[in-house]
Amino acid sequence: MTMVDEAWGLEAKRVFYRYEVDETHKVLALAGVDFEVSQGEFVVVLGPNGSGKSTLAKHFNALLLPDDGDVWIFGMNTKDSESTWEIRRSAGMVFQNPDNQLVATVVEEDVAFGPENLGVKPQDIRELVANALEAVGMEAFNRHAPHHLSGGQKQRVAIAGILAMKPKCIILDEPTAMLDPAGREEVMKTIKGLNEEMGITIIHITHFMDEALYADRVIVMNEGQIVMQGTPKTVFGQSHIISQIGLDVPPVGKLSQELCLAGINIDPGALTVDELVDELCQLKSGI
Amino acid sequence: MPIEVRNLTHTYMQGTISEVTAIFDINFRIDDGEFIGLIGATGSGKSTLIQHLNGLLKPSSGTVLVDGVDIWSKGVSLKKVRQKIGLVFQYPEQQVFEETVYDDIAFGPKNLGYSQKEVEGQVEEACELVGLDRELLSRSPFELSGGQVRRVAIAGILAIKPKVLILDEPTAGLDPRGRREILDNIKNLHETGISVILVSHNMDDVARLCERIMVLDKGKLVADGPAREVFSQGRFLESIDLKPPDVTVLMEKLRDRGWAVRNDVLTVEEACAEIVKELQRRGVAGAI
Numbered sequence: 001m002t003m004v005d006e007a008w009g010l011e012a013k014r015v016f017y018r019y020e021v022d023e024t025h026k027v028l029a030l031a032g033v034d035f036e037v038s039q040g041e042f043v044v045v046l047g048p049n050g051s052g053k054s055t056l057a058k059h060f061n062a063l064l065l066p067d068d069g070d071v072w073i074f075g076m077n078t079k080d081s082e083s084t085w086e087i088r089r090s091a092g093m094v095f096q097n098p099d100n101q102l103v104a105t106v107v108e109e110d111v112a113f114g115p116e117n118l119g120v121k122p123q124d125i126r127e128l129v130a131n132a133l134e135a136v137g138m139e140a141f142n143r144h145a146p147h148h149l150s151g152g153q154k155q156r157v158a159i160a161g162i163l164a165m166k167p168k169c170i171i172l173d174e175p176t177a178m179l180d181p182a183g184r185e186e187v188m189k190t191i192k193g194l195n196e197e198m199g200i201t202i203i204h205i206t207h208f209m210d211e212a213l214y215a216d217r218v219i220v221m222n223e224g225q226i227v228m229q230g231t232p233k234t235v236f237g238q239s240h241i242i243s244q245i246g247l248d249v250p251p252v253g254k255l256s257q258e259l260c261l262a263g264i265n266i267d268p269g270a271l272t273v274d275e276l277v278d279e280l281c282q283l284k285s286g287i
Numbered sequence: 288m289p290i291e292v293r294n295l296t297h298t299y300m301q302g303t304i305s306e307v308t309a310i311f312d313i314n315f316r317i318d319d320g321e322f323i324g325l326i327g328a329t330g331s332g333k334s335t336l337i338q339h340l341n342g343l344l345k346p347s348s349g350t351v352l353v354d355g356v357d358i359w360s361k362g363v364s365l366k367k368v369r370q371k372i373g374l375v376f377q378y379p380e381q382q383v384f385e386e387t388v389y390d391d392i393a394f395g396p397k398n399l400g401y402s403q404k405e406v407e408g409q410v411e412e413a414c415e416l417v418g419l420d421r422e423l424l425s426r427s428p429f430e431l432s433g434g435q436v437r438r439v440a441i442a443g444i445l446a447i448k449p450k451v452l453i454l455d456e457p458t459a460g461l462d463p464r465g466r467r468e469i470l471d472n473i474k475n476l477h478e479t480g481i482s483v484i485l486v487s488h489n490m491d492d493v494a495r496l497c498e499r500i501m502v503l504d505k506g507k508l509v510a511d512g513p514a515r516e517v518f519s520q521g522r523f524l525e526s527i528d529l530k531p532p533d534v535t536v537l538m539e540k541l542r543d544r545g546w547a548v549r550n551d552v553l554t555v556e557e558a559c560a561e562i563v564k565e566l567q568r569r570g571v572a573g574a575i
Contacts, residue, residue: 049433049462096460150329177460180329180488182528207462210533246464251491251533251555258559264566273537280562281544283571 008075009201010037010060010091010169016068017055029055031224032069039168042195042202044212047221048246053205056221057173060203061093074168089118091169092162096177098154102146107138107157110146114165125164132163135198136190152183156190163194169201170194176208188214210250212236213271220247233269252276288354288371288450288482290317290340295349297335309335311506312349317451317484322477324497324514325486328528331503333486334377337453340484341372370399373449377456379440383428388419388439391428395447406446413442416479417472434465438472445476452476453484458492470496494518494532494553502529519551534558541565
């Protein structure tokens with residue numbers, strides 16, 4: 001039986017997955033991943049190339065099924081093929097290259113594609129599309145051609161296309177990788193807004209360490225396993241592990257840590273410019 | 288091999304209804320051995336500009352001089368210009384096409400008519416320069432990781448022995464380690480005497496590596512100078528949709544709160560030293 005149960009959130013239980021390289025050789029992409037996401041959480045997944053981030057993401061959308069273990073999306077097991085469409089509707093996915101995701105020649109037609117496929121009535125589609133475009137701040141572009149939009153705008157349209165299917169969760173696999181800094185900020189603020197205002201669960205995969213600062217919880221993957229998780233502060237506080245697996249602490253975080261090492265009495269976990277400025281300005285002159 | 292650009296303007300689809308001027312009246316000179324960062328928001332004209340430097344685009348007006356010679360004047364071989372000024376495009380992994388890594392890197396020198404032996408030598412040398420394992424030469428480029436394919440693409444350009452290397456977003460889409468490795472490669476290449484022009488959205492990288500920064504905004508060259516000077520103009524950069532490095536922004540905010548710190552720091556180390564100095568001056572508890 002297919003039914004969305006919000007109380008459940010998303011859950012991966014001892015998930016193993018192997019990719020076939022050729023007939024003789026397989027690569028273990030996920031090596032027993034246990035992972036739970038509660039409804040309404042904003043989770044950022046970090047990890048070097050080949051650490052299994054994208055493979056894990058595709059499991060949450062039933063694009064891949066575990067070789068071993070189970071993935072539950074709002075109470076539905078991804079192995080239950082009858083639930084596949086309901087899983088994909090409730091946990092939509094946005095990919096890296098915006099040009100590969102937009103299919104129609106007009107923005108609002110592109111956003112309507114999902115609900116049309118779900119068999120929603122035309123008059124309802126109109127409302128869904130309008131609301132979705134408004135939620136990502138693209139309502140003024142409804143009649144535009146997608147290929148004339150900037151990268152950040154295209155990704156917001158792709159997100160609106162997911163929103164029009166009324167998902168509980170959006171999984172974003174490096175949606176900002178091909179964007180410039182302004183476009184990146186545009187996309188990050190959009191998904192933060194969806195999370196805060198509409199309670200949509202976000203799983204965001206990225207190589208940009210500073211994007212982890214938007215998260216409630218950061219997951220760090222390496223060699224098919226989750227090696228660390230916690231608030232951005234806890235995760236980046238363990239800078240030796242971060243650099244060991246080839247990731248970076250964001251520059252301001254690094255500066256806070258270096259200032260502490262130099263004997264300055266501030267929180268070594270300050271990660272943003274404003275946090276560190278406040279920390280420094282609170283220091284009292286003692287002598 | 289100095290490059291000089293004079294009054295360079297490029298208009299796409301000139302004379303049609305969709306005419307767009309992408310770069311407008313640009314002037315600069317690049318001397319041997321410089322390391323330049325070219326920054327600007329998407330659509331500011333960066334890609335259009337760099338494609339003029341090796342004759343892939345022809346100016347609508349103005350001139351591009353390489354070694355003092357207008358590359359579009361009669362009798363100049365554009366093939367030779369492109370050999371001297373190598374251009375690595377964005378997402379070069381979309382441009383590898385040969386069956387093996389070796390063939391891909393050898394494509395340029397082969398086309399330029401080098402003997403097989405010379406080609407071998409140049410492929411070898413190029414691999415060395417970008418730190419590419421020789422064992423990979425017989426593999427298909429499609430089996431490599433993102434960072435490795437980038438290095439194959441850069442090696443392919445280096446194999447034609449350019450004097451100037453232009454890279455358009457060479458680290459886009461790579462993970463932090465891949466990014467660091469490519470940037471280290473580029474830094475080493477610069478140290479061998481090649482001039483480098485790095486087009487990048489990553490201000491932290493550009494601030495750390497480049498000596499001179501050129502800033503494009505809506506097709507115009509709006510700033511050109513030492514990295515320290517350009518990045519200390521935080522508010523100006525923000526006004527044209529660029530973001531100065533975080534440490535520079537931090538120093539600016541401390542100055543707003545009355546701190547006597549420099550606003551032209553470019554790295555975490557410099558910022559740390561500067562803050563410690565100011566805390567000592569203030570006699571703040573906890574400061575050493």
